[in-house]
Every structure is written in C-alpha cells, then in structure tokens.
Amino acid sequence: MAILFYIFGAVAIIAALNVVLQRHPVYSALSLIVVLCAIAGEYLLLNAEFIAVIQVIVYAGAIMVLFVLVIMLLNAGEEVPSSRSRVTRWLGAPLLAAFLAEMLYVIWRYAPMITNVTWESPFGGPKAIGRLLFNIYVLPFELTSLLILVAILGAVVLAKKQL
Amino acid sequence: MNDFGMIPLSHILALSLIIFVLGVAGFLFRRNIITIFMCIELMLNAVNLAFVGFARELGQLDGQLFVFFIIVVAAAEAAVGLGIIIALYRTRQSLNIDDLDSMKL
Numbered sequence: 001m002a003i004l005f006y007i008f009g010a011v012a013i014i015a016a017l018n019v020v021l022q023r024h025p026v027y028s029a030l031s032l033i034v035v036l037c038a039i040a041g042e043y044l045l046l047n048a049e050f051i052a053v054i055q056v057i058v059y060a061g062a063i064m065v066l067f068v069l070v071i072m073l074l075n076a077g078e079e080v081p082s083s084r085s086r087v088t089r090w091l092g093a094p095l096l097a098a099f100l101a102e103m104l105y106v107i108w109r110y111a112p113m114i115t116n117v118t119w120e121s122p123f124g125g126p127k128a129i130g131r132l133l134f135n136i137y138v139l140p141f142e143l144t145s146l147l148i149l150v151a152i153l154g155a156v157v158l159a160k161k162q163l
Numbered sequence: 164m165n166d167f168g169m170i171p172l173s174h175i176l177a178l179s180l181i182i183f184v185l186g187v188a189g190f191l192f193r194r195n196i197i198t199i200f201m202c203i204e205l206m207l208n209a210v211n212l213a214f215v216g217f218a219r220e221l222g223q224l225d226g227q228l229f230v231f232f233i234i235v236v237a238a239a240e241a242a243v244g245l246g247i248i249i250a251l252y253r254t255r256q257s258l259n260i261d262d263l264d265s266m267k268l
Contacts, residue, residue, distance in 0.1 A: 005170045009178045016182050016205055020189035025197045032201050035182070039208050042178075045170065048215045051230050055211075058234055063204070063241045070245045071197055074252050079195040082261045092191040100184045107180065111173035115220060124218075124227050132224050133231070144235050151239035158246030 005045050012038035023078045025071050029064060036060040048124040175216030183209035196251070196258050200244055207237050 015034035022028045036059045043052035133141055182205060189202035211230045218226025248258075255262055 002170050005174070009174075012178070013181055013185070016185040019198075019201060019205060020185055020193070025195055025201075028198050028201055032204065035205065036208065039182075039212055042175075042212060043215055046175070046215050046219045048218070048227050048230070051211075051215060051227050051234075054231065054234055058238055059204075059208075063238055066241055066245055067197070067201065070248060074197075074249065074258065076195065076197055076258055079193070079198070079259065082194055082259065085261065088191045092188075096184060096188055096191070099187075100180070103180050104177065107173050107176045111171075111176050112220070113171050113173050115169055115171045123222070123224060128224055129227060129231070132228055137228055140232060144232065147236065147239055151242050155242040155246040158243065159249045 001045060005042065008038045008041040008045070012042070025076045025079075026068070029067050029071060032067075033060050033064050036064070050124060050126045050129045172216055172220045176213055179209045179213040179216065182206075182212070194259050194261060196248055196260050196263065199260065200241075200248070204237065204241070207233060 012035050015031045015038065018031040019028045019035065022031065036055060040052045040055040040060070043049075043055060186202045186205035186209060189205065190199055193199050193202065211233055214226045214230045214233070218224060218230075251263060252258060257263065
C-alpha cells in the first residue's frame with residue numbers, strides 16, 4: 001500500500017509541474033484535474049475516505065468545470081511573455097529555492113521518519129465525519145451555508161452585464 | 164503487520180511542500196490571471212494534504228474537518244474569483260496581469 005502513495009505522489013508532482021509550465025490555460029486546467037485526482041488517491045491511502053470523495057466531486061468536478069467554462073467563455077489563448085515585473089524574475093527563484101530548502105530541512109529535522117499508523121486503523125469515513133460535524137462543528141457548518149449564499153450572490157452580481 | 168502500508172509523516176509533508184512550492188512558482192512566474200488562480204488552488208490542495216497527514220498521524224479527525232471547510236471555502240472563492248475575472252475581462256479586454264495593475268480604469 002505504501003508504494004501506491006509514492007506512485008500517486010509522483011503523478012501529482014509531474015502534473016503540478018505541467019500546470020505551471022504549460023502556456024495555454026486549458027492545458028493547465030486539465031493537468032490540475034490530474035493533480036486533484038492524484039491527491040484524492042492520497043487521501044484514500046491516508047484514511048480520509050470521505051474527504052477523497054468530496055475532493056473528486058467538488059474539486060475535480062464542480063470547481064474545475066467552472067474553470068474550464070470560464071477559460072472557454074473568455075476565449076483565453078496562449079499567454080504572451082512579458083518582462084515588466086523584473087522583481088519576481090530576479091528575486092522570485094532564489095527566494096523560492098531558499099524557502100524550499102529551509103522547509104525541507106525543518107521536515108527532515110523535526111517530522112517523524114517512522115510511523116506506527118497502518119492503513120488498517122480505520123477512521124475518516126462518512127459516519128465519523130458526520131458525527132463530529134454535527135456535534136462540535138455545527139456552528140461553523142451553519143456559517144458555511146451563509147458563506148455559500150453570499151458567494152452565490154457575489155458571483156451573480158460580479159458577472160452581470162452592467163456592473 | 165510489518166511495514167506494509169506505513170507512510171511516514173515526513174514523506175507526506177515533503178510531497179505537500181513540493182506541490183505548494185510549485186503553486187507559488189506558478190503564482191510568481193505566470194502572467195495569465197486564470198493560470199494564477201489555478202496555482203492558488205494548487206497551494207490550497209498542498210495545505211489540505213498536510214492537514215490530512217497530521218490528522219492521520221495524531222489520530223484525530225479534526226484535521227479532516229478543517230479540510231472539509233477549506234474545500235467549501237475554496238468552492239466559494241472560485242465562484243467569486245472567476246466572477247471577478249469575467250468582470251475584469253469585460254472592462255479591460257485582457258487576461259494578462261501586467262495590463263491589470265491599476266485599481267481604476
């Protein structure tokens with residue numbers, strides 16, 4: 001089972017690289033769907049069955065359909081390279097490499113290299129999640145509905161013909 | 164059971180870190196506003212992966228609940244953000260962020 005984790009991880013990293021490197025946004029969006037599905041596979045391996053299903057339905061389904069729809073609606077073509085932001089060009093890569101090295105050092109130094117959690121120890125199914133969601137986290141859950149209502153209204157108002 | 168199915172936390176966090184750094188790189192170096200938005204989704208997913216890894220390591224479900232709420236907020240954010248992108252495109256006729264750097268038309 002552990003080998004699957006590394007296979008999914010390699011798929012996720014390669015597809016994420018493709019998201020960043022592609023010039024056309026449609027190719028980026030399709031690669032992003034691959035990343036999301038690979039991460040859903042990782043969730044399955046990490047005892048998060050409910051989250052994995054939600055990831056596929058909401059992320060790879062709903063959100064990415066929205067993205068692809070907007071790309072097609074706006075007829076977005078290949079991006080033209082421009083050299084107006086010099087700061088990110090010269091400072092971005094070194095700072096990013098420094099961040100990567102620092103965080104890798106922290107993980108290597110402090111995160112546990114061995115674990116005794118096996119795949120057989122079950123939690124994270126819909127029953128356990130639901131029990132927690134409607135007991136302790138019921139107030140955030142209700143606030144979420146308000147947030148979604150506001151988001152719907154905001155999206156409609158923003159995308160209207162005359163602003 | 165021997166080490167069949169054991170995934171150490173450090174490997175999960177390393178994978179999460181690599182995906183996050185790729186998202187930041189895309190955010191910095193891409194010029195298309197839609198691609199930049201997708202890179203934000205990439206970073207959110209990296210953080211979600213770290214949350215699930217910690218939840219598993221600590222044996223507590225709260226981390227997975229946080230991931231649930233993050234996905235909900237990401238859905239709302241995608242709807243509003245894409246609405247903003249459409250409105251921007253209507254007024255500026257461009258998706259390049261170098262053309263979108265002023266706050267007023």
